[in-house]
Each structure stands twice: as structure tokens, then as C-alpha cells.
Amino acid sequence: MASHGVPRQATTEPRTEQSRLKEQKQIQEYTELVDLIERKIAERQYTREVLELTSKLLIKNPEYYTIWNVRRRLLIHGLFSKSSDLSSPSMELPSSSQIATTTTSPADSSSSTTNTSTASKETQSNLASPNPGKNGTTLDLIKADLDFVFPLMVKFPKCYWIWNYRLWLLEEGNKRLEPEVARELWNGELSLVGKMLTRDSRNFHGWGYRRKVISELESPKLHGKSMVESEFEYTTRMVKANLSNFSAWHYRSKLIPRLLSERSASDVQRRLFLDNEFELITNAIYTDAYPYAQSVWFYYQFLMTTLVDSIGHLTITPNFTDEDRIQYVRKQLVNLGDMLDGAEDCKWIYNALLEYTLALCRMENRPPLDAERQDCTSWLAELRKLDPLRAGRWDDFEKTLRWVEVDYRLASDVTGVEL
Amino acid sequence: MSLVSGPGRAGLSTASLPTELRLSVAAHVKYIQALDNRKDELEYHLTTHLRLNGVYWGLTALHLLGHPDALDRSQVIDFVLQCQGENGGFGAAPGHDPHLLSTVSAVQVLVMCEGLGELEARGKNGGGALGVGRYLAGLQDRKTGTFRGDEWGEEDTRFLYAAMNALSLLGLLHLIDVEKAVAYIVSCANFDGGYGVSPGAESHAGQIFACLAALSIAGRLEVVDQGKLGRWLSERQVERGGLNGRPEKLEDVCYSWWVASSLKMIGKLHWIQGEKLTKFILECQDTEQGGFADRPGDMVDVFHTVFGLAGLSLLGYPGLEEVDAVYCMPRKVIEQVLGPREEIPIE
Numbered sequence: 141m142a143s144h145g146v147p148r149q150a151t152t153e154p155r156t157e158q159s160r161l162k163e164q165k166q167i168q169e170y171t172e173l174v175d176l177i178e179r180k181i182a183e184r185q186y187t188r189e190v191l192e193l194t195s196k197l198l199i200k201n202p203e204y205y206t207i208w209n210v211r212r213r214l215l216i217h218g219l220f221s222k223s224s225d226l227s228s229p230s231m232e233l234p235s236s237s238q239i240a241t242t243t244t245s246p247a248d249s250s251s252s253t254t255n256t257s258t259a260s261k262e263t264q265s266n267l268a269s270p271n272p273g274k275n276g277t278t279l280d281l282i283k284a285d286l287d288f289v290f291p292l293m294v295k296f297p298k299c300y301w302i303w304n305y306r307l308w309l310l311e312e313g314n315k316r317l318e319p320e321v322a323r324e325l326w327n328g329e330l331s332l333v334g335k336m337l338t339r340d341s342r343n344f345h346g347w348g349y350r351r352k353v354i355s356e357l358e359s360p361k362l363h364g365k366s367m368v369e370s371e372f373e374y375t376t377r378m379v380k381a382n383l384s385n386f387s388a389w390h391y392r393s394k395l396i397p398r399l400l401s402e403r404s405a406s407d408v409q410r411r412l413f414l415d416n417e418f419e420l421i422t423n424a425i426y427t428d429a430y431p432y433a434q435s436v437w438f439y440y441q442f443l444m445t446t447l448v449d450s451i452g453h454l455t456i457t458p459n460f461t462d463e464d465r466i467q468y469v470r471k472q473l474v475n476l477g478d479m480l481d482g483a484e485d486c487k488w489i490y491n492a493l494l495e496y497t498l499a500l501c502r503m504e505n506r507p508p509l510d511a512e513r514q515d516c517t518s519w520l521a522e523l524r525k526l527d528p529l530r531a532g533r534w535d536d537f538e539k540t541l542r543w544v545e546v547d548y549r550l551a552s553d554v555t556g557v558e559l
Numbered sequence: 560m561s562l563v564s565g566p567g568r569a570g571l572s573t574a575s576l577p578t579e580l581r582l583s584v585a586a587h588v589k590y591i592q593a594l595d596n597r598k599d600e601l602e603y604h605l606t607t608h609l610r611l612n613g614v615y616w617g618l619t620a621l622h623l624l625g626h627p628d629a630l631d632r633s634q635v636i637d638f639v640l641q642c643q644g645e646n647g648g649f650g651a652a653p654g655h656d657p658h659l660l661s662t663v664s665a666v667q668v669l670v671m672c673e674g675l676g677e678l679e680a681r682g683k684n685g686g687g688a689l690g691v692g693r694y695l696a697g698l699q700d701r702k703t704g705t706f707r708g709d710e711w712g713e714e715d716t717r718f719l720y721a722a723m724n725a726l727s728l729l730g731l732l733h734l735i736d737v738e739k740a741v742a743y744i745v746s747c748a749n750f751d752g753g754y755g756v757s758p759g760a761e762s763h764a765g766q767i768f769a770c771l772a773a774l775s776i777a778g779r780l781e782v783v784d785q786g787k788l789g790r791w792l793s794e795r796q797v798e799r800g801g802l803n804g805r806p807e808k809l810e811d812v813c814y815s816w817w818v819a820s821s822l823k824m825i826g827k828l829h830w831i832q833g834e835k836l837t838k839f840i841l842e843c844q845d846t847e848q849g850g851f852a853d854r855p856g857d858m859v860d861v862f863h864t865v866f867g868l869a870g871l872s873l874l875g876y877p878g879l880e881e882v883d884a885v886y887c888m889p890r891k892v893i894e895q896v897l898g899p900r901e902e903i904p905i906e
């Protein structure tokens with residue numbers, strides 16, 4: 141697809157005749173393979189042999205989404221229904237709507253018996269093929285396919301189609317296998333995605349996949365129970381390994397409401413939880429955050445929104461009084477002031493000081509005091525100096541500061557604080 | 560249209576470039592025109608699955624460069640119509656399965672070529688715009704409001720935008736439940752003001768563009784926390800001038816579009832440094848052989864070419880056609896179809 145991070149070639153000199161011929165041969169092999177698969181599918185040869193052909197093609201080009209779809213159809217309309225474990229719990233045929241949108245003939249949906257009878261013949265003939273798969277059960281087919289996909293995922297971790305196909309396989313497992321068996325497969329996925337995220341801790345495909353795997357493992361249909369505690373611990377490990385892993389911080393922010401509710405946390409425990417999170421992020425800021433690392437600052441922003449934003453109030457400490465919240469914001473303003481010591485070049489601190497000073501005024505329903513206004517003006521001057529790229533934002537901020545003197549409630553838009 | 564990267568490469572480093580950076584219009588036009596003449600390269604064949612998207616990227620780039628007629632109109636329309644499946648959706652190339660993403664590209668290309676008449680005459684699934692509209696509407700999950708990419712069920716806020724983009728251009732938005740779609744977008748919002756691929760997912764500039772553009776088409780931008788989002792988006796600009804897609808990732812020319820158009824839609828494009836971004840984008844072009852790369856020194860391709868040019872257009876680079884921030888198409892074309900576009904107020 142679009143080339144990302146592909147360095148320029150050492151030379152753009154014309155190719156040699158030899159390399160040109162080599163490329164022509166590769167093109168010919170590739171297009172012949174595509175044609176062969178198209179022909180077999182047009183003949184409705186839903187066999188292992190064709191499955192192997194699609195494997196060969198997908199290894200060459202995993203972005204070829206139509207071929208992943210061909211593979212799905214091979215399994216649904218062919219191999220799954222032909223597999224030898226006929227006692228499998230839900231050997232369902234594709235629904236009529238699926239048939240309508242695929243190129244399959246209506247005969248395929250007529251009844252499972254016709255399918256099976258034609259199938260047994262073909263399955264036997266397939267045993268002669270070079271790689272007949274294990275013993276042909278649905279489980280083995282799915283497992284073999286998961287094994288086939290894995291190295292492709294490692295090689296092409298940003299290819300949407302591979303992740304989707306893998307999920308589709310597992311969902312077919314949910315439909316066709318006993319819950320315990322399907323669950324085992326999803327368990328395997330949890331360790332797999334753990335490995336993927338160790339290789340690239342910011343891959344958003346990986347994080348999305350992880351959320352999906354967890355929701356399956358938690359689901360009643362697979363006899364699951366909540367994994368929110370272990371997932372929360374996972375984010376702790378991930379952020380401690382790399383404080384700049386915003387993906388992990390983000391996931392953590394999303395887990396917290398459920399975590400506290402499942403703990404049936406009391407008001408005291410919730411307050412303590414908030415204190416611990418502030419301590420964690422403050423330590424992270426001291427270790428890592430200045431002057432440029434922004435991930436920790438966005439998590440800091442998240443914690444502050446639970447105090448200063450009406451929609452954020454419910455997240456951690458829903459029963460805080462206005463007084464409690466004001467007291468916490470004041471405490472953080474002191475904390476931020478301390479951070480400046482030795483980090484006078486950290487724009488994030490000035491930005492936070494500005495933002496939450498104005499938030500405090502709003503929470504106390506008053507215009508800024510003279511001293512606060514002077515502070516804001518000098519912090520803004522620092523921001524202009526340290527962060528000229530965003531001069532337009534600071535211009536707007538300055539306008540807001542002037543408006544604040546007229547009507548402090550207008551401050552919300554520029555600071556990013558909700559009214 | 561080939562997605563093959565190269566042969567050109569972007570400028571090597573700021574130091575080795577002339578101080579006065581100029582857009583090499585002629586080279587870019589030639590680069591795009593030549594994309595389909597590269598059948599002797601393996602990569603041409605390995606990128607068939609993006610051919611129709613590639614036509615959209617190339618044609619949009621040509622429009623922005625002021626050369627809308629640089630590709631043969633009837634050849635383009637014939638190719639697009641060959642990609643349509645019996646169910647009304649378009650695949651990436653003839654014989655490829657229909658997918659929402661190639662379908663929106665087909666609609667965008669037909670609109671730019673003024674080819675909707677040909678669609679009426681030759682389209683499948685009952686014909687014309689309605690055949691396409693029914694396919695797209697059928698991909699909406701009526702319970703959640705979001706869209707699948709195709710019959711296999713992957714869901715992504717990009718698909719929601721793509722469907723609304725195409726349906727609005729066809730005048731068929733009423734075929735879907737717009738309110739549910741808006742509610743779904745709202746459920747994808749994060750504390751930082753951004754949006755992810757689905758509820759719970761991390762904010763990502765590409766998804767933010769998709770969500771804002773969809774909300775804009777629905778006329779519902781007021782549900783966005785514009786202050787917070789503007790702040791997050793403006794922090795995408797890095798020292799070198801380019802933009803990244805998430806905190807602490809590398810800058811990339813395609814984000815010049817996803818981030819800058821998002822800022823534009825909420826009236827905060829001035830929250831980043833336009834001149835530095837312009838300079839970064841220009842550094843990513845191959846001034847001799849044409850095309851743009853993700854970063855200086857990398858291989859060029861048509862994807863980064865269109866988004867580089869669209870970014871420059873958004874920033875008001877002289878001589879480029881004005882781009883529409885919501886549709887990523889020439890504003891002139893959008894106004895022909897939808898009527899005058901609202902100016903986004905800059906506070």
C-alpha cells in the first residue's frame with residue numbers, strides 16, 4: 141500500500157536487464173497464481189488444494205483482501221462442513237443473506253446432507269494433496285489457519301485484513317466449537333497479543349485486538365468472568381516499562397470506572413485510589429516527562445478532568461463534594477508549582493497551571509484574583525517563548541484571559557476545560 | 560492507477576534543499592499520469608487491491624494541481640464501472656469483492672468526472688445512485704449506528720464517515736439512520752477530546768478526521784469538545800514542522816491532512832504553525848520525478864502525494880485549487896453538488 145517509512149533506494153538508476161527479467165518472471169508467477177485461484181473458485185472447488193493456493197498468494201501479498209474472503213468462503217461453504225467431526229455442536233450452514241452476497245450457488249445452502257455427501261468424496265481425494273492438514277476436524281482447521289496467519293501478523297503488524305481474518309476465524313470457532321474449546325483458543329490469543337504488544341507497544345491494532353480478546357474471555361457464552369483487575373495490572377506493568385506508552389495510559393483510563401465499581405469501592409477507597417494515581421503520574425512526570433514527553437501529561441489531564449469536568453466527575457470519585465474537588469485542584473496547583481523547580485523549560489507545567497487556575501476560578505464561581513491574573517500572564521509569556529509552534533493557540537488564550545476580566549466563564553474554550 | 564511507490568524519492572534533508580521551496584507542479588502531474596504505465600513492476604500487481612482508491616487519490620491530486628483533465632475521462636469512468644459488483648458496491652479492481660472503502664472512492668471519482676449519469680445508465684443492483692446507496696445503507700448496523708466495511712463485519716469509524724461521504728454526494732443520506740450514527744461517534748469520544756476506531760479505543764488523528772467529517776456532514780459538530788480536541792490536535796505538530804497521528808509518534812505527510820483538516824473543521828487551523836508545516840510537506844516531494852513521501856528521504860507514493868497536496872491547499876499554498884476539509888475533494892466540485900459551503904468561523 142502506501143509506503144510508510146520505506147527508505148529511498150540507494151540508487152534510482154535504470155534496472156539491469158537481468159533484474160528486469162527476474163521481475164517479469166515474478167510478475168508472471170504472481171498473476172498466474174491469481175488466475176488459477178479465480179478459476180478454481182469460479183468452478184466452486186472449495187478444497188484444501190485451493191486453500192493451499194490462497195496461502196501461497198497471501199504470503200506474497202497479505203493486503204489482497206478478496207483472497208482472505210475467498211479463504212473464508214472456502215472454509216464456510218466447503219471445508220468446515222466437510223470436516224470429519226460431524227458431531228460438532230453447531231455445524232451451521234451460512235445464512236441465506238450470506239449466500240446472497242457471496243458468489244456461492246444456492247445449492248450450497250439447500251441442506252447439510254447434500255453438502256456432506258459430496259464432501260466425503262472430496263475430503264478423501266484431498267488426503268493425497270501434499271499438505272492435507274491434520275485430521276480434518278473444524279478445530280484442527282481453525283488451529284492450522286491460526287498458525288498460518290501468525291507469522292504474517294508478525295511480519296505485517298499493521299495490515300488490517302490479517303487481524304480481521306484472525307478475529308473472524310475465532311468467531312467461527314465460537315459458533316462451531318464447544319465453549320471450553322473456543323475459550324482455549326481465545327486464551328492462546330491473549331498470550332499472542334501480549335507478545336505483539338511487547339514487540340510494538342503502541343500498535344493500535346494490537347490494543348484493539350486485546351480489548352476484543354478480553355471481552356470474549358469475559359463473556360458469559362464462554363463462561364467467562366471479569367478480568368478487569370488483571371488488565372489494570374497489565375497497564376501498570378506496561379506504563380512502568382515505558383512511561384511514554386500513551387496507549388497503555390489510555391487503556392488504564394478506560395478500565396478505572398469498571399475496576400472501582402467491581403471492587404464496590406467505598407468513598408474512602410475511591411479517594412485513596414485517586415491519591416495513588418496522582419502519585420503514580422507525579423512520579424512519572426518527575427522521571428520522564430519534561431520537557432517533551434506528552435503521554436504522561438495527557439494522563440495527568442485525564443485525572444484532572446475527573447475533578448474539573450462535570451462529565452468526568454463520575455469516573456473516580458462521584459461522591460466528592462464541590463469543596464472536595466476544589467481542595468484537590470488547589471493541591472495540584474501547589475504540586476505543579478513545585479514541579480517547576482528545575483524544570484522551568486517545561487511548557488506542560490505552565491499549560492497545566494494556566495488551565496487549572498482558570499478551572500479553579502470557575503469552580504469557585506469567581507473571576508481570577510489579581511495575583512492569579514498576573515501569574516497567568518507570566519505563564520502565558522513562558523508558553524509563547526517555549527512553544528512558538530502553537531502561537532495561535534496562545535493568542536486565543538490571551539484573548540480569553542482578557543475576556544475573563546469581563547466574563548470569566550468564557551475561558552472554557554481555549555483552555556480545553558468544560559464549562 | 561498504480562500504488563507503486565517510487566521511482567522518485569523525497570528530498571534528502573533540509574540542508575541539501577534550495578532555500579526557496581517550490582511545488583513542482585509539472586513533475587507531480589507527470590508522476591500521476593504515468594502511474595498506470597508501470598505494469599512491468601511487480602509492485603503494480605501487488606497493489607491491485609487499492610487500484611480504485613488510487614484513482615481517487617490521483618484524480619483528486621490532479622484537480623488540486625489545476626489539471627483535472629490530465630487523465631482520460633471515459634477511461635476512468637469505464638474502469639470505475641467495471642469495479643461494481645452485482646450488489647451495487649464497488650471492489651478495488653474488476654473482480655475484487657465490493658468493499659465500503661472502494662465504493663466511496665468510486666462515488667468520489669464519478670462525482671469529480673461528472674460521471675453520475677453514466678452510473679445511472681450502466682450501474683448495477685437496480686442501477687444508478689440508488690443501487691450504490693442501497694449497498695452502503697445495508698452496511699449500517701441499525702442497532703449501534705456504525706458501519707461494517709463489507710459483509711464480513713469489521714467495524715471502524717472510518718467506514719461510518721466513508722458511507723456518509725458517499726451517501727451525501729449521492730443525495731441519499733435519508734437511507735441511513737443518521738442520528739444513530741452520530742450517537743455512535745459520541746460513544747467513541749475520549750477524555751482528550753479525540754475519537755478512536757470504536758468505543759474504548761485510543762484517540763487517533765485519522766479516526767478524528769473521520770468522526771469530525773461525519774459529524775460535519777450530519778450538521779452536528781456541536782457535540783465535539785472543540786477546545787480539548789483542538790489542544791490535542793495542535794500538539795501533533797513536532798519541531799520539524801510535520802504532524803504525527805498520536806502522542807509521541809513520528810511525523811508523516813498523510814497526517815498533514817488528517818490533523819490539519821480536523822483543525823480546520825473546528826476553526827482552529829491557526830493553532831499550528833502553517834509555514835513550518837508547508838515547509839515540511841514541500842521537503843517530502845520529489846522535485847524531479849514527482850510525488851510525495853511520508854517523510855523526507857523516503858519513497859514517494861500517490862497516497863502521500865494527494866494528502867501532501869491537500870494539506871498544502873488547506874494551508875492556502877498559492878496556485879492550488881481549494882480543497883474541501885470534509886470531503887477531501889476540490890471545494891468547487893463539492894459546491895457544484897451540494898451548493899455553497901459554510902465558512903468555518905475562525906474565532
Ligand SMILES: [Zn+2]
Nearest residue numbers: 811812813853
Ligand atoms: Zn502516512
